[in-house]
Amino acid sequence: MMGCGVYESLVWVSIILSLLCLCSGFSPADKYFIDCGSPVNTTVGDRVFVADSFVSNLLSTPENILENTSPNSIPSSEGSRLYQTARIFSGVSSYTFPISQRGRHWIRLYFFPSVYGNYNLRSGNFSVSAQNYVLLSNFIPSDASVKEFSINVTSNSLVITFTPSINSVAFLNALEVVSVPDTLVTDDAALVSPSGKFQGLLTQALETVARVNMGGPTVVSGNDTLSRTWVPDQTFLVQRNLATNASNIGAVKYPKGGATADIAPPSVYGTCTEMNSQGDPNSIFNVSWEFKVDPGFQYFVRFHFCDIVSASPNQLYFNVYIDSWNVAPNFDLSSLTLSILATAYYMDFVTAANAKSTLRISIGPSSLSSSGSPNAILNGLEIMKMNNSRGSLSGVDFVVPPHSTTKKNVGMIVGLSIGVFVAVVLAAILFLMCRRRKLARLGHSKTWVPFSINGGTSLTMGSKYSSGTTLSGGSDLGYRFPFAAVTEATNNFDESWVIGIGGFGKVYKGVLNNDGTKVAAKRGNPRSQQGLAEFRTEIEMLSQFRHRHLVSLIGYCDEKNEMILIYEYMENGTLKGHLYGSGQPSLSWKERLEICIGSARGLHYLHTGYSKAVIHRDVKSANILLDENLMAKVADFGLSKTGPEIDQTHVSTAVKGSFGYLDPEYFRRQQLTEKSDVYSFGVVLFEVLCARPVIDPSLPREMVNLAEWAMKWQMRGQLDQIIDSTLVGKIKPDSLRKFGETAEKCLAEFGVDRPSMGDVLWNLEYALQLQEAVLHNDPEENSANVIGALSPLINNFNPVDTTASAAQFEASNVDDLSGVSMSRVFSQLVKSEGR
Template sequence: MMNVGEVKLFIWVSSLLSLACISVGFTPVDNYLIDCGSSTNTSVGNRVYVSDISNPRFLSTSRNIFANNTASSTTSSPLYQTARILDGSSKYSFPIQKQGRHWIRLYFFPFVYQSYNMSMASFSVSTQDFVLLSNFQIQNGSLMKEYSVNITSDRLTLTFTPSDNSFAFLNALEVVSVPDDLIVDDAVQVKSSTGYQGLLTQALETVWRVNMGDLAVSPLNDTLGRTWIPDQDFLLNKNLAVAVSNIPAVNYVNGGTSRDIAPTAVYGTCKAMNSSADPNSNFNVTWKFNVEPDFQYLIRFHFCDIVSKAAHQLVFNVFINSLLIVQALELSDKTFNVLGAPVFMDFVLGLSSDSKIVVSIGPNTVGGAPPNGILNGLEIMKMNNSMGSLDGDVSATTFTPSSSHKKMGLVVGAALGVFFALAVVVLFFLCRRRRLAQHHGSKTWIPLPINRRGNSHSMGSKFSNGTATSIAPNLGYRFPFGALQEATNNFVESWVIGVGGFGKVYKGVLGDGTKVAVKRGNPHSQQGLAEFWTEIEMLSQFRHRHLVALIGYCDERKEMILVYEYMENGTLKGHLYGSNLPSLSWKQRLEICIGAAKGLHYLHTGSVKAIIHRDVKSANILLDENLMAKVADFGLSKTGPEIDKTHVSTAVKGSFGYLDPEYFRRQQLTEKSDVYSFGVVLFEVICARPVIDPSLPREMVNLAEWAMIHQRRGQLEQIIDPNLVGKIRSASLRKFGETAEKCLAEYGVDRPTIGDVLWNLEYALQLQEANETDEDSINQIGEVSPLVINVNPVENSVTTERLGGSTLGDLSGVSMSRVFSQLVKSEGR
């Protein structure tokens, strides 16, 4: 038997092994580690920083000034022993192999070298699009500044611009790829009833990254090379909190939060309420952080229930600046009752003149839960302002190369410039006149050119590089950018009709008066090239009255623009809640659901392989002038499994609240994932509320869970939209509720096909329109044999065979009233 000392040693060794294991993970495509001013490479743990003297290709500077720190005992890190002094505008430039979010880490440690006192240096640092530092000075001590920037070009350039009569310096530099799923596009917005979208376009600066378990985590023990500092200095009342460590309890569930989000050392430790001695404890555990005012901040909470013995024992509240942002947070609900499964939650705090951010956790004893709350980790990240700056009100365009060494060249250039300027002006007006003549002389669109193999070619942009793409030849037209500028009044903000992860959607009017919707890709969005071509590929292959039609596209001038038919009545979501649009009747809602189901049914059955939409939600169901539904947004769509396969293994994508839990757990995608999402939409339609609403009591936050509880109790009528009360016949409501319930079955094999869902929705409509005496004629899902679907992909038509060999036409255009009349009428039963 081990004694106490041996037990402690065993635990200590186990913890070290656990920490060592977590350092193995993400492998960055771009991984530039530079030791500035060093003549040799430098190793820090298992990372090697290359010398920028022996590898000068990354740096462009007017003079090479290398500084050595003779007082080497002042810092333990080898990265601070040397520095590069930049006494003029200088650039570090790195080729980017994989566009997307990257770390930019800048290391500073001022010391005196010859006539250069680095504590007196003042300079700015910028990228092509963002200002990272403006008139920056560091007086003493070492400092590492960490940024997360979405790079949308094939090269990153960091420009160092000294202030007047000063210079810049740098000890070390990192430019490293970041996993695509580390920063998602949306978050909960504090003090707002709507969510925040657009994080993918933001540059972020890490202000604080804190482990709430009294344990510092070094870059060597983090898969992404991050540093996590302990929380003691931020905790306001240390007596109210107790540190908990249970690293073996952390369970990274497949498809859930990964080690790249935060390491095991963070999720395996926490601060909890020190309430064990008093079951009636009622206090908050609070941390306070200094921040720079007048910026927005992304605040990420890390939670992992390592304290409970069973699910649903831990329920607590979460606060930011005394505002209740999550009421009755029950981690078991977010991890499908898996204890020790990590969870993170993102919140955006708006502009404020306050220089403090205060976060708290506190008890919520609703339902008899013991008073307790935990927090495992916290990250606070500054977001760039409207000028693209993370440091002051200055734009990246402000910093242009300037140096006293170039004055003579400028004088000579000025003399020649007068002559060339006149020539350029004349040439400009001649070319402009010619372009305008060409543009106004023809209002036709340019067809997509087809190569000999029948594939189309991109015309070349920073996204496509002119490479061939397998696009079907019937996709439509390639618009000139100028035509879309004219159609959207030069993309004026007042014409914006929607904003998504890809970019903004504008109303447009073509030269012939046709109304269109123009979706313009945001160059900083990670929903870029792949989603752009996926949308074109999908909508070029399929034509259906319940799928939104793609009219054309534009990929010139480094743009990614899609042009669709204009849907006069916007989204289904907009007609259910969050706007002042008139309420839809129950019949209208049923017809919209039926139309959307027809569109999905065509996707699932209209070709040899099913097309899985992967982002079915009310915001992606659009309504035309007659309120006819059309499914939209195919950027995440995926081709279904092979005939001999049951699923497609793929990374989890979709929208929170609509996501199939089986797909989330197993990363196995099937058509039934769309069915689950559509089931959530059905409950959204009848309840007219958001699918996730953190402001509601705990049991009501998730619409699907809340509605399922009432559906199973036979109490669905208690939670329906007040505008529908007394207007839905009981048989129609029962059939609709049963259909939605089947869609939300935990396992895909237990869910109906979208064809069965369509059948039952048509039946619910017939029951709503039937005589009261016929209300009891209800057929459950599965009690009626399914339709036999014959698909002719050439003609894009769907026929059905059953009921004595009767044939219906295109399901998208013909009501199934004749079929259901045989079921509803007594002589047909």
């Protein structure tokens, strides 16, 4: 028999190969994903769970209670980020979803009982109903779980109601409502006992009890066209020694008019559990699996078969059992698949009402086996509970709350809310009127208050505008510009002079009247979510730093209710604009590498060049600006944060950043380190290489998230397949390999596994050298990192010594750097033409 380790490797290789041809599958008409209690959107695989506040119009609840839990308590799983926050219901509450296409829909409810704020949800007891079905009754979640249901929606809306038990609350961490293909569940199931055809399956509500990938690993939702998760079968096997596994995913075929990838993916049909007969022609035993079920219910059972073990048709005959019933005697797949091996096939059955708390599934040999050892296989299995005669999927009686009651509650709540809202608005208007009169008497009407950075004495600007001042006395922090000067410089904020739009507001090109200096004026939008705090942070940060790869602040203005920042003008705009979407000239690979190197230098300076590290928090291609020589400068420090103290590992802070670039560990734990910038920069590296947006919902689902998509190709060693078409044939393989490895390390799941920006800088400079000239006689040229083994050179390096040559660099054993800043050393070791 094949070794276990080799087998597992082959399984994974087969799965990866199969995913290359996996079709995009069913496109649901209705699709709702909600991250309950979360202030920001959350991405799980290819699904974007919308922040709770964005869909508040769908919810009727007597009290808005949004809480989060300790990140350390959250289990590690595919959707673990969804368990960080919860919406808590103190009374009967309902989500009402508009339905554009009637028919079967998934309902997936995410629960994680933990301590959220002042609520210990481990003792939460509640019921959940949908349409006219009871999904859960007196439910007390015991662990992190996803409850999956499938119901036939017959109206234009779907109402899901949460009802807390007395002296308890209900809660929910996340919610999905998604259309299901009409062909997924049909009325073709066979009744087990008495035998015959079951009628009425289309109207049944179903709860998923088990969905199992026989003989293979977990299939996560992102690798299933209907976002299902398939678990391995090992924990359900009654006697593991009687079973063995087989895999041949690449051979799977879907017949016309039969099974499809929506029924089950190739990674399920391409693996199987079979009899471990070990060549014994006298083997007579069954392979069995046992599942816990609720007594008193009927169960829908779906078997998935695909003959990936036979050498020729009509060799494999076996029996299939549900409990003691032989539901498929002398089963021959060849007779059902036109004698084509490895063809996907499935069978549906409905059990009688089960009196036991277990359901056993078995496969075993048939007396018709013609040659060789007796065998039997099973590729996949699904078991779903069916609602009882009272429309319930719960063993405990519960009455579905009538919609009229809910509507009365909603009406009362809406009425009270409107009354309170009107009162608050009137009070606010009166307050603002009084405030405005008072300010008018005082001679000014500012709402954004001017401030002094260090509290120093202001000095005059020294131009015709006498009201201009510097930020603080005795400093070179830049000028405080009068609004009239900014208006004149930007041609009265001419819309044709707009060169960019961001979260803070519009950016205008400008020319200072006194000396003709070109500037960029970023004018704050009063309605923007970014405000005084970001304005002040930007000034404070840029006032402290002077670096050729950080954009320079020239001044600011805070007159006439304005918040305006004045920067040096960057002739070539943003890096993003040169990659896609703006029609600007494409960049060569060398130019892109030099831009990445310059950006890395700027970030490395932020992390190491000050008494405490400064974390940018919003690293993205739109915040990397290019001057007339395409030299990169990092910009936009409104979200920047001073790093941890020497004796600390992180800064605990609310999550901020840009979607697609956000460090997942920072999001999960709300603990900020410099490695969060490193993760974002890794996304930028792939953006530079592929020249496409980091999130593009218009693409096939496996391509929507750039980082995830590029990482899959990087792990396959085929990154060259997805590069910008303008770069095809123009990147040396070693340079691409080094660049890809650097981006991969930046995107490590945990911050401790990511390199520092100094390490990233070194690797990018090495990638440039590999592009400019092949390094000969380097035994470690193909290593994943190029830093550590330079330590002998580092330890003996003299900053004044300019004789160190590329030959020294080539001769060194290049490997990895652990926490050593090398940007000042590298220029002494590499060839000058590579800069």
